[in-house]
Amino acid sequence: MSSSHGHHHDHHDHDHDHDHDHDHAHPHSPPAPDDADQYDRYEVLLQTALRELLDEKGIITADALHRQIDYQDSLTPAIGGKIVAKAWLDPVFKKKLLADPLKTINESFELDITTPLDLVVLENTPTVHNVVVCTLCSCYPRMLLGIPPAWYKSIDYRSRIVVEPRKVLAEFGTHLPDDVEVRVSDSTADLRFLVLPYQPAGTEGFSEAQLAALVTRDSMIGTSLPLSAASTSAHAQK
Amino acid sequence: MTERKVNDLGGQPAGPVCLDEHPSTLHEKRVDALQKLLTGGKLQAFTSDAMRRAIESNTEEDYKNMLYYDKWIRAVRVLVIEQQLLTAKEIDDRIEVLRERFKKTGTL
Amino acid sequence: MNAIEPRPGHALPAGTPVVIRKQPPEIHCRTPFYLRGAVGEIAEVRGCFRDPSLLAFHKPGLPMRVLYRVRFKQKDVWPEYSGGPNDTVVADIFEHWLDPIDGVKKV
Numbered sequence: 289m290s291s292s293h294g295h296h297h298d299h300h301d302h303d304h305d306h307d308h309d310h311d312h313a314h315p316h317s318p319p320a321p322d323d324a325d326q327y328d329r330y331e332v333l334l335q336t337a338l339r340e341l342l343d344e345k346g347i348i349t350a351d352a353l354h355r356q357i358d359y360q361d362s363l364t365p366a367i368g369g370k371i372v373a374k375a376w377l378d379p380v381f382k383k384k385l386l387a388d389p390l391k392t393i394n395e396s397f398e399l400d401i402t403t404p405l406d407l408v409v410l411e412n413t414p415t416v417h418n419v420v421v422c423t424l425c426s427c428y429p430r431m432l433l434g435i436p437p438a439w440y441k442s443i444d445y446r447s448r449i450v451v452e453p454r455k456v457l458a459e460f461g462t463h464l465p466d467d468v469e470v471r472v473s474d475s476t477a478d479l480r481f482l483v484l485p486y487q488p489a490g491t492e493g494f495s496e497a498q499l500a501a502l503v504t505r506d507s508m509i510g511t512s513l514p515l516s517a518a519s520t521s522a523h524a525q526k
Numbered sequence: 527m528t529e530r531k532v533n534d535l536g537g538q539p540a541g542p543v544c545l546d547e548h549p550s551t552l553h554e555k556r557v558d559a560l561q562k563l564l565t566g567g568k569l570q571a572f573t574s575d576a577m578r579r580a581i582e583s584n585t586e587e588d589y590k591n592m593l594y595y596d597k598w599i600r601a602v603r604v605l606v607i608e609q610q611l612l613t614a615k616e617i618d619d620r621i622e623v624l625r626e627r628f629k630k631t632g633t634l
Numbered sequence: 635m636n637a638i639e640p641r642p643g644h645a646l647p648a649g650t651p652v653v654i655r656k657q658p659p660e661i662h663c664r665t666p667f668y669l670r671g672a673v674g675e676i677a678e679v680r681g682c683f684r685d686p687s688l689l690a691f692h693k694p695g696l697p698m699r700v701l702y703r704v705r706f707k708q709k710d711v712w713p714e715y716s717g718g719p720n721d722t723v724v725a726d727i728f729e730h731w732l733d734p735i736d737g738v739k740k741v
Contacts, residue, residue, distance in 0.1 A: 423536035447540035477726035
């Protein structure tokens with residue numbers, strides 16, 4: 289994952305209900321994951337209560353919940369990475385992918401992703417750079433990439449990426465020439481977007497695995513570019 | 527009713543994007559799984575749009591300050607009651623049982 | 635594609651200039667405030683979907699509405715926009731939240 293982005297600590301102030309100690313001074317960071325104090329939090333009690341009651345009534349069994357969690361855990365950006373790598377290598381696949389993404393992905397990777405939503409692949413080119421947001425909530429192609437990062441769901445990202453995309457991209461260490469069209473897609477309905485990054489220079493002759501290693505989650509959201517040909521990930525894949 | 531709802535954030539003044547990440551906690555995964563199973567598949571107890579609507583009914587202050595998954599689980603509560611899968615009393619009573627369990631055993 | 639194709643004669647063609655309506659939002663509204671009154675162009679017709687403002691209240695959300703991907707020049711959306719001159723924003727807007735400019739007919 290790319291680490292070449294800026295990191296800010298001067299957040300706007302707001303109330304945050306802490307019930308535990310933590311080392312770093314981010315007012316809005318979630319409680320530490322394994323902090324036993326969490327069990328005392330209303331929302332954790334509520335989640336447990338709902339889970340137990342729904343299981344007891346046979347509405348959602350504990351087993352069904354486990355299976356759903358396992359399925360969720362299986363969705364990672366690596367899937368997206370494989371799709372992008374194949375699109376870079378295989379122009380016929382890429383054309384099919386752009387025309388009918390979900391069907392093409394299911395067929396080519398022998399997956400069985402079903403969703404009531406529509407998947408759209410946004411191709412980056414030398415003149416168009418796509419970046420995705422859901423200003424109204426947190427819509428994200430979870431069926432492909434898994435759970436979105438906290439920043440994607442944040443008030444700050446959702447507010448600013450539509451009005452000052454280049455400033456936000458700069459916070460990720462991403463800079464684009466002025467004449468490139470930065471195209472922000474706001475996921476306001478049932479479409480879900482996967483950015484197909486532009487293939488990095490000097491990667492001709494790379495294998496599919498080497499190419500997939502360059503595809504970061506953020507490059508498929510559009511806030512970062514893929515890793516360069518010279519990055520260690522690519523060399524490690526030989 | 528204002529023209530701009532509490533969740534309608536595009537273009538609002540805001541701060542630098544915090545890039546911190548943490549792996550999903552078990553609690554968060556459970557919230558995610560619950561809402562997915564309730565809105566999807568055979569059950570379809572309520573829609574994702576109903577979840578969004580419930581979350582949008584928070585005050586502006588709560589919407590901005592509450593943790594993401596806290597907004598979700600509270601919305602799930604509103605909707606399971608609205609759709610009569612559970613009653614508020616059942617849920618509240620169970621929470622009290624869980625509080626006692628935690629006091630006695632240190633776990634849930 | 636999962637969506638349902640619009641019936642012939644019921645969708646504005648790609649390329650149509652449109653203006654987003656300024657009207658009171660539904661309780662659950664998926665047309666962002668920052669685009670109300672904005673002038674853009676239909677980039678793509680994405681088929682018919684159920685109305686989210688009705689689905690939000692457990693209604694069937696019928697009749698299905700045509701969904702458009704509408705592209706806007708950033709300098710047309712934000713008076714003070716200071717990014718690139720070609721920058722755009724694209725949003726997914728339902729037919730009942732926009733109007734064609736210049737009397738373009740549905741196809």
